[in-house]
Amino acid sequence: MRDWRYWLAEQRGTLIAVAIFIAMFIIYISNHQAGLTANVVNTAANKGTLLALVAMAQALVVITAGIDLSVGTIFVLTNCVASYVITGNPFETAAGVALVLLVGLLCGAINGAIVIYGRLQPIVATIGSGAVFFGVALMLRPLPGGTVNETLADAMTGRIFGFMPASLLMLAAIVAVIWVPFRRSVIGRAAYAAGSSEAAAYMSGVPIRRGKFAAYVLAGLLAGIGGLFLTFFTYSGQASTSSASTYTLFSIAAVVLGGVSLYGGKGSAVGAIFGAFAFRTIGDLMFVFDLDALWQPLFQGVILLLAVSFGAIGLLQVRNRLEWFR
Numbered sequence: 001m002r003d004w005r006y007w008l009a010e011q012r013g014t015l016i017a018v019a020i021f022i023a024m025f026i027i028y029i030s031n032h033q034a035g036l037t038a039n040v041v042n043t044a045a046n047k048g049t050l051l052a053l054v055a056m057a058q059a060l061v062v063i064t065a066g067i068d069l070s071v072g073t074i075f076v077l078t079n080c081v082a083s084y085v086i087t088g089n090p091f092e093t094a095a096g097v098a099l100v101l102l103v104g105l106l107c108g109a110i111n112g113a114i115v116i117y118g119r120l121q122p123i124v125a126t127i128g129s130g131a132v133f134f135g136v137a138l139m140l141r142p143l144p145g146g147t148v149n150e151t152l153a154d155a156m157t158g159r160i161f162g163f164m165p166a167s168l169l170m171l172a173a174i175v176a177v178i179w180v181p182f183r184r185s186v187i188g189r190a191a192y193a194a195g196s197s198e199a200a201a202y203m204s205g206v207p208i209r210r211g212k213f214a215a216y217v218l219a220g221l222l223a224g225i226g227g228l229f230l231t232f233f234t235y236s237g238q239a240s241t242s243s244a245s246t247y248t249l250f251s252i253a254a255v256v257l258g259g260v261s262l263y264g265g266k267g268s269a270v271g272a273i274f275g276a277f278a279f280r281t282i283g284d285l286m287f288v289f290d291l292d293a294l295w296q297p298l299f300q301g302v303i304l305l306l307a308v309s310f311g312a313i314g315l316l317q318v319r320n321r322l323e324w325f326r
Helices: 002-010 012-031 038-063 071-085 090-116 122-140 150-157 166-184 186-203 208-234 241-257 269-288 296-316 321-325
Strands: none
Touching: 012 038, 012 241, 012 269, 038 071, 038 166, 038 186, 038 208, 038 241, 038 269, 071 090, 071 122, 071 208, 071 241, 090 122, 090 208, 122 241, 150 166, 150 208, 166 186, 166 208, 166 269, 186 208, 241 269, 269 296
16 A cells, blocks of 8 residues: 555656646547547647657756756757758668757757766756757758658658557657666666755765766757657758747646656656646647637746746645655
8 A cells, every 4th residue: 555655646746747638638629620530639649749759858857957948959950950861762761860869869968968077057058058059950941941751751640540649659669768768777766866866866876977967868869859750740840949949948847747846856757748748738728719829928928837836836845855755
């Protein structure tokens, strides 16, 4: 019984995000003109997956008690790169995919090196690196354009067996291949320990530098996968300031809605995924109810503020920091 209660307490944030998503999705479907159809579900899944990938990237850094303000620009940069290289025969397309993922890894490694070895605050470091990443994206795609392997793009954004969104299966595979091994590894536990108490983790001999560096590298990879999927979704690339800023801010809201503590050391990428789907569905409700476009940024800002405030409530209820990680 105690194990069950411990699991429930540990997964509380994720379960709340799941409940919010289900409630919002039911309202969305109930008021959508087409109702519950395969096309509506597939479109919602594709849009949710875009934010979920960036939110997973943000969650890895937040777990280490940092914050990455460059995830949106890595997302945009890899989208621009992909719009050039994801084309041609299957071998050329596979090489292009590998190059895009390598760019994401490199961006994450740069962030990790600056934060860990340069000893700069994550916010300051990622603001600077994000500006550089966006500058490169702007050089690559000053105007929207590009091509993509349509067969691969349609396969990744389409449906399997006529009803199952391929994007959800891709997301599940990413969780199984990237998140689960990281979470269960020594490096993953070191990242959590660094977020809980970096000084205590260091005194205990935990490899906190490797843990934090791995978190930043994987964050870059996940943001790169998000940029790749955006290329599949739009068939083009664009150095968009609004997309970079929007996905960065929304990723922060998603991780908080998913139960990831902004103080570090608590939460999971799975929670961030459901937080992303919940936040995206809330946004879709504005269109279903025909909310004036002028009010939409205000409404999204209120949701972001409430999400961050909600994430801080739990910390106010503890007497000391150690209780937060029980």
